[in-house]
Amino acid sequence: MKPVISILSNIGGRRAILGLGSVYIVLSVLWPFVRLPRPTPLEEELIVSILVGGAGITLFYVGYRLPQTDIRPEFFDTVASWCFRAVGVMVAILVFIGLVADLNDPAHNFLILPALAAIAGTGAGRHDARAKTRTFTLKQRNRELQETQAELEETVTRLEESEQRYRTLTENFPNGAVALLDDELRHTIVGGQGFESVDFGAADLQGERVQEVYSGEILETIESHYRATLAGEPTSFELTMQGRVFEFHTHPLTDDGDVYAILAMSQDITERKQHEEKLEQLVADLEESNERLEQFAYAASHDLQEPLRMVSTYLQLIERRYGEKLDEEGEELFEYALDGAERMRSMIDGLLQYSRIETMGGEFEPVDLDTVFDDVREDLRVQIEESGAEITSDRLPRVKGDADQLRQLVQNLLSNAIEYSGEEAPQVRVSAERNGDTWVVSVTDHGIGIDPDDQEQIFEVFEGLHGDGDYAGTGIGLAVCERIVERHDGEIWVDSEPDEGSTFSFTLPAVTDSAT
Structure with a gap:
């Protein structure tokens, strides 16, 4: 049977059944005309045609309907094999009978009996194919059940391990x-x-x-x-x-x-919440205290301006009226008094600037630092010319901030770089580098530098860069710079070594596309 199935696999089991049925249908149509010269009655020939044609139609219908049955396609060859094997067996039987006995009409027998045998073989083949299909389906389902069982066992194992981990976690x-x-x-x-x-x-x-x-x-x-x-x-x-x-x-x-x-x-988190509430209250108290201090500093600085103006005015008046009568020591003392009054005025102005940074600041908007740099260099033109300073700048970015305060920030840093340049002509360079959503702006000089031990305190109020008397200054400029940068949510720091110059760097928010 295997050779037959192999041949039918090449042809196609369903095609073979359809072809055999078609052959019998054609024979049933042509049979009466082929047998006309014979003495056999026409009715008998018509009966043969009907039997053969019915077998052919049955085979053709079975072949046509195979895909709609519950038989799997790979078992169509089994149905065809049973069909052709039945035809072969019937032909062999008829040949054997024809050899040992005289058949009345061999043509009728060889036509009708194999056709009927083909129907019987097809029926047997369908039962066999259904049995194979059920066996295949059961094996497939068994494999699926085994896979499902393995998956369930694996899932149960994972759940048990997970439960043990969670139990260990919860207990400890x-x-x-x-x-x-x-x-x-x-x-x-x-x-x-x-x-x-x-x-x-x-x-x-x-x-x-x-x-x-x-x-x-x-x-x-x-x-x-x-x-x-x-x-x-x-x-x-x-x-x-x-x-x-x-x-x-x-x-x-x-x-x-x-x-x-x-x-x-x-x-x-009860204790933590209590600590947070205490901390929030301390912050609120500190902010209120800072606000009061700012108000006091502003009021005190403002109120001190008038008596200081009177002191300066009277000193100038004394100089005009009695300047010629003062000896050398008196003139020196008088110069100390004038210089002290002038320094006091500068300190009061600086303190006013410091106190107004938060309360008197302007709105933040896109600011072109190139324009700020040009304006500051023009404001410092006299100081630059007198010192012979060389001030250079890279192309500077646009940032978001208070234009007036940024101008004050750049001016303070450039002025300090020129002031503390040492004996050589000042060389100052301004540069900028992008860092995420911010710009890092740096002011680099080749001046006298700052001792590392003093670098943290120079941004405090009244802590000058150099307090030895060789350089003038109120000690407020860098404190103002730090406060301006902090208002812009930035940071400011210095990298410096004595006699090797300084680099003051600060960060400012970059201008986003929506703000341009």
């Missing part, structure tokens, strides 16, 4: 409590060391649904966040319970994207 979780809840919000695992501040423990929650443990607003808060977590959204919230403040964090546990449980962690 410090300073808090951990719970594992299923999709019905039932506590399946509860543990931790954070139940000391409440009147229930892990055993009271184990196996209970949240609706059976909590009530009122507490239940409403917890349930809403837990259900959001079941929908796949991690949550964090605070809850006051039994006079204590607890912080909750929930995370969905998923398997192939489906949430099957919730991991909830809670900690008693």
